Amino acid sequence: MGIISTSNSQPDDVSEIERVLVDGETVSGAVDYKGRPAIRSASGYWRSASFIIGVEVTERLCYYGIQSNLINYLTERLHQSTATAAKNVNVWVGTASLLPLFGAFFADSYLGRYRTIILASFLYILGLGLLALSASGMLPSTHEFQTIIFFISLYLVALGQAGHKPCTQAFGADQFDENHPKESQERSSFFNWWYFTLCAFCSLTLWVLNYIQDNLSWVLGFGIPCLLMIFGLIIFLLGTKTYRFTINGDENEKKKKKNPFLRIARVFLAAIRNWKRSSPSDIAIKEKTCGTLPHQSSEQFKFLNKALFVTNDSKQNEANCNLIEVEEAKAVLRLLPIWATSLVYGLASAQVPTFFTKQGLTMDRNILLGFQIPPASLQFIIPCAIILFTPFYDFIFVPLARSITNKPFGITMLQRIGIGMFISIITLAIAALIEMRRLKEAKEALLMSVWWLIPQYFLFGIADVFTIVGLQEFFYDQVPNELRSMGVAMYLSVLGVGSLLSSFMIGVIEEVSGKDGGKSWFDDDINEAHIDYFYWLLSGLSLMAFVVYICFAKSYIYGKKGITLE
Structure with a gap:
């Protein structure tokens, strides 16, 4: 968001490498006004x-x-x-x-x-x-x-x-x-x-x-x-x-994260949809399969953990939430x-x-x-x-x-x-x-x-x-x-x-x-x-x-x- 000049074509790899070597270290996750990796200096x-x-x-x-x-x-x-x-x-x-x-x-x-x-x-x-x-x-x-x-x-x-x-x-x-x-x-x-x-x-x-x-x-x-x-x-x-x-990440990841507000709202909707689906032990198993949750924050608002359950319904497949989205909510x-x-x-x-x-x-x-x-x-x-x-x-x-x-x-x-x-x-x-x-x-x-x-x-x-x-x-x-x-x-x-x-x-x-x-x-x-x-x-x-x-x-x-x- 906020880049002034972008292009659909990839920049010349050799010239980009030369620019980095001459100018110095780049900043991870940041670009300049032309959409190129931002040089720290x-x-x-x-x-x-x-x-x-x-x-x-x-x-x-x-x-x-x-x-x-x-x-x-x-x-x-x-x-x-x-x-x-x-x-x-x-x-x-x-x-x-x-x-x-x-x-x-x-x-x-x-x-x-x-x-x-x-x-x-x-x-x-x-x-x-x-x-x-x-x-x-x-x-x-x-x-x-x-x-x-x-x-x-x-x-x-x-x-x-x-x-x-x-x-x-x-x-x-x-x-x-x-x-x-x-x-x-x-x-x-x-x-x-x-x-x-x-x-x-x-x-x-x-x-x-x-x-x-x-x-x-x-x-x-x-x-x-x-x-x-x-x-x-x-x-x-x-x-x-x-x-x-x-x-934020590559183009596919950006598309997934296009609207962070809707992404967070999706977590609450998924938790409501799955409100009666799971027992606490089921949630714990699902948390473990999704990855390691932060040691304290997972204990707060545990009702939102129900949003982690994946539905097999193809119509609702896009509504499935991952661990990072739940923690953001x-x-x-x-x-x-x-x-x-x-x-x-x-x-x-x-x-x-x-x-x-x-x-x-x-x-x-x-x-x-x-x-x-x-x-x-x-x-x-x-x-x-x-x-x-x-x-x-x-x-x-x-x-x-x-x-x-x-x-x-x-x-x-x-x-x-x-x-x-x-x-x-x-x-x-x-x-x-x-x-x-x-x-x-x-x-x-x-x-x-x-x-x-x-x-x-x-x-x-x-x-x-x-x-x-x-x-x-x-x-x-x-x-x-x-x-x-x-x-x-x-x-x-x-x-x-x-x-x-x-x-x-x-x-x-x-x-x-x-x-x-x-x-x-x-x-x-x-x-x-x-x-x-x-x-x-x-x-x-x-x-x-x-x-x-x-x-x-x-x-x-x-x-x-x-x-x-x-």
């Missing part, structure tokens, strides 16, 4: 990864340039209530984070990561261009028409992210050979520095974009991201000749409890571009020479925290943890995710305490300094270093090789479902707390609202989910490079 590694990081930086600048200040655009320009705007932001963020599951499906099954990134970039550019147009005075002046165009543009951007987000990181990680000792170790660092680079570029740019949107022009504030996306696509295309494209099934218990982190993260931003709007934002900080720009504290903490994590925390645990990566991926989840619980509690103080000072006609919000933003940045990067690496590493775009999409879906859950909770709580003439927790006058109650509720839910997460994490059986939690 001339392809992949950090050189290729930097082009991919380049396009991802511009994409993140565009996405966060919209997301960070979207609630203010909805309330100020489209005149929506705070609760409605917060729900719309959460629904859009949730949709934009869930659509990558479909983008990953098409990339892994049909288009390949390279082509999907290019197609998604064009969708992004179209959406951003229309977004800038909708904010201008060039469209018919009816409010309803402008709103419709605005939301169409917004969801075109979400479609762009659907193809972009799951493929860029997976394609970047593909540039490191997991079978090569040095490159495999560098790939683990790649996930850390990927996130570090995105945050380093996003932090300052977010400040500038939010200032332009609040004080100069929304047209310019949406138009600049459009130009950035065009520039990012050019950067990505410039690296084409250096990329490694992964392949088990690997995907093992991820679901971890995914489900991680959703509370996405629920907590959804508050950053909504209620965190609204809090800042009512506080004293004056700094030097009367300059006021745009409330959405406070989100730059999160990438700043990541920039500061990532080197500490890579160069101090991991070596120290390694010396204590004797594990190659210091701590396991699930331990890393869990630490970030715990930090997010503390962060929400701190946010609730700060909001309680802000409400108290507001009743006394005092303006609380916006700098009081720094702790909750900064701690979320540290939590991201653990949980977000941990989820990225965990899902990429633990899914079957052919589903790695889907692995990246699974981490995004944690944020997406979390945002949708947040929107649902806001709707329910607004209805319940505001009935019978009572004040809603999300009253338009934030000084009369009770966002602090909402933060306490989220903190409690996160704590309960964290306890359940620990139970699943302790029993999780790793595949590939993972290490058990005990």
